Amino acid sequence: MGETAHSPERYLDLLGYRVVEGALRVRDMAAFALITLGVVLTRFGASRRVIHPLLFAQIRQAGLRLLPMLLFLGVTVGLVIIGQTVALLSRVGAEALIGTVMVTVVMRELGPLLTAIVVLARAGTSNVVELGTMRAMGEVSALESLGVDPIHYLVMPRMLGLAASVFCLATYFVLAAVLSGWVFAFLQDVPLRPAAYFARLADALRWQDFVLFGLKTLLFGAVIAVVSCYHGLARPLRIEEISSVTERAVIDSVVGCVLLDALFLVGYVFI
Amino acid sequence: MSARTQVELAGVDVSGLDDPGRVLVRDVSWGIERGEWWAIGGGPASGKSALLSVAAGLSPPVRGAVRIFGRDVGRTHDSEPAVARQEIGFVFESGGGLLGRLSVAENIALPLRYHQNLDPAQAQARVDALLRQAGLEGLGALVPSQLTVALRQRVALLRALAVPVQILFLDSPFRGLAPSGIRWWLEFLRELRARRVADGEPVSLITSSYDFHALREDAERFAVLERERFRVLEAADEVAAYREDAGPPPQTSNGC
Numbered sequence: 001m002g003e004t005a006h007s008p009e010r011y012l013d014l015l016g017y018r019v020v021e022g023a024l025r026v027r028d029m030a031a032f033a034l035i036t037l038g039v040v041l042t043r044f045g046a047s048r049r050v051i052h053p054l055l056f057a058q059i060r061q062a063g064l065r066l067l068p069m070l071l072f073l074g075v076t077v078g079l080v081i082i083g084q085t086v087a088l089l090s091r092v093g094a095e096a097l098i099g100t101v102m103v104t105v106v107m108r109e110l111g112p113l114l115t116a117i118v119v120l121a122r123a124g125t126s127n128v129v130e131l132g133t134m135r136a137m138g139e140v141s142a143l144e145s146l147g148v149d150p151i152h153y154l155v156m157p158r159m160l161g162l163a164a165s166v167f168c169l170a171t172y173f174v175l176a177a178v179l180s181g182w183v184f185a186f187l188q189d190v191p192l193r194p195a196a197y198f199a200r201l202a203d204a205l206r207w208q209d210f211v212l213f214g215l216k217t218l219l220f221g222a223v224i225a226v227v228s229c230y231h232g233l234a235r236p237l238r239i240e241e242i243s244s245v246t247e248r249a250v251i252d253s254v255v256g257c258v259l260l261d262a263l264f265l266v267g268y269v270f271i
Numbered sequence: 272m273s274a275r276t277q278v279e280l281a282g283v284d285v286s287g288l289d290d291p292g293r294v295l296v297r298d299v300s301w302g303i304e305r306g307e308w309w310a311i312g313g314g315p316a317s318g319k320s321a322l323l324s325v326a327a328g329l330s331p332p333v334r335g336a337v338r339i340f341g342r343d344v345g346r347t348h349d350s351e352p353a354v355a356r357q358e359i360g361f362v363f364e365s366g367g368g369l370l371g372r373l374s375v376a377e378n379i380a381l382p383l384r385y386h387q388n389l390d391p392a393q394a395q396a397r398v399d400a401l402l403r404q405a406g407l408e409g410l411g412a413l414v415p416s417q418l419t420v421a422l423r424q425r426v427a428l429l430r431a432l433a434v435p436v437q438i439l440f441l442d443s444p445f446r447g448l449a450p451s452g453i454r455w456w457l458e459f460l461r462e463l464r465a466r467r468v469a470d471g472e473p474v475s476l477i478t479s480s481y482d483f484h485a486l487r488e489d490a491e492r493f494a495v496l497e498r499e500r501f502r503v504l505e506a507a508d509e510v511a512a513y514r515e516d517a518g519p520p521p522q523t524s525n526g527c
Contacts, residue, residue, distance in 0.1 A: 046388075047384070047385045047386070047388050048388060049384065049388050049389060049390050050381070050384050050385050050388070130372075133371075134370070134371070137366075137368070137371065138363055138365075138366075138368040139368050139369070139370050139371065141324075141329065141363065141368060142361075142363060142367070142368025142369070142370070142427075143370075144329055144356075145327065145329055145356070145359075145360075145361035145363070145368070145431075146356065146381065146382040146385070146430070146431075147356025147357050147382065147385075147386065148381065148382065148385050153385070236288075236289060
């Protein structure tokens with residue numbers, strides 16, 4: 001008796017296919033990331049009058065233009081977190097933990113991840129569409145025919161630009177959240193003087209927090225850039241495939257950032 | 272391989288650009304010598320674009336060896352540029368692969384600026400000279416989507432010529448053009464060849480086309496792709512007869 005459309009064997013086949021396909025994609029993306037890293041290390045200064053303006057354009061597009069939105073999100077998140085936690089901690093007499101909560105929630109987790117997701121939504125998706133269209137229209141082949149390395153011209157500025165953008169935006173996000181948290185506490189007549197609030201924050205912070213924050217945000221930006229550029233460039237595309245490729249790039253970027261976030265948990269356990 | 276041979280293909284199989292699994296042309300043995308003008312004929316999907324791409328070192332062959340300027344393209348180390356790309360120009364069909372986000376002037380300046388690390392202002396004189404030479408002054412600020420396909424292809428030609436190429440591949444440049452557009456191309460290419468010969472730096476031209484009608488007077492060597500084979504036409508009557516077999520090219524874009 002043959003396999004029916006809904007037989008367990010068929011689902012197992014499908015699962016196996018997905019697992020193998022996913023593993024191959026991860027391998028290809030890792031290779032793509034290494035090639036890009038090689039180009040960054042060996043050719044950063046090459047053709048700088050052409051490449052560096054592209055890098056600044058990326059920072060402008062993925063960083064500066066998103067700053068108002070990230071500040072708004074930071075202020076909102078600060079209000080929500082401080083509003084909830086101060087009320088809760090005051091009830092159990094544990095206001096001293098407020099610094100730890102802010103550092104753990106905002107600086108270690110929410111700031112980098114939320115910033116990365118906003119940058120992915122704004123710049124990552126537009127990268128896939130732009131590069132996918134270039135690939136489909138033969139512009140990437142044309143670059144190669146001119147001796148212009150597509151990784152150097154298209155990917156390197158995006159990788160560095162997005163890494164710098166996520167780092168800077170996450171920093172502003174954290175600052176906005178911390179300040180708005182104190183303003184909210186002040187307006188609510190919570191007995192929390194600025195000096196005490198910032199002293200508790202400072203007590204909860206260690207130098208490793210700054211190192212891991214920097215590393216994490218830079219890597220989030222690099223992951224978004226590599227995944228979106230990989231999906232836009234790595235294989236021949238037709239125009240009608242671009243929307244599905246964009247969807248896949250968003251999923252892969254989110255999964256990549258969350259997995260990276262989980263890896264950083266190990267680092268936080270040891271500090 | 273003689274000293275004048277710039278490109279040599281030996282026993283090469285060529286696959287489709289969109290379908291690498293499908294071999295379109297088999298066992299190609301072909302040499303391009305310095306200053307030659309080749310016309311490559313063949314029907315739709317016969318593998319003209321793919322063959323030109325392999326000969327220009329842009330795509331790898333399925334089988335066989337490709338040597339460009341005496342260097343084996345497939346065996347060169349990655350750290351060493353496989354082909355001196357600045358010496359090979361390639362104009363793609365249907366609009367030439369111009370970058371849609373750059374203006375006409377920026378497109379033409381790109382190879383010059385990238386390879387010589389120039390500011391836009393430093394490349395401007397060369398761009399202006401090329402636009403003037405092609406009669407396209409005033410179009411520098413436009414983006415490719417504002418141009419017809421035929422004009423885009425002319426801009427792509429200028430972009431390829433922004434650096435001093437030794438070989439110029441032109442993939443179906445006359446496709447869909449009105450007779451006046453074809454005349455413009457032929458006059459421009461004749462003038463380019465004459466100027467380069469006078470400068471002591473002859474340029475080789477490799478032009479693909481559905482038939483040889485436009486190129487019969489100018490090209491020196493002719494070859495056709497038929498039934499998966501590359502065949503060089505030696506006799507003039509073979510060239511004339513081939514046109515009868517090929518039939519008219521499909522009209523896909525507006526003329527110029």
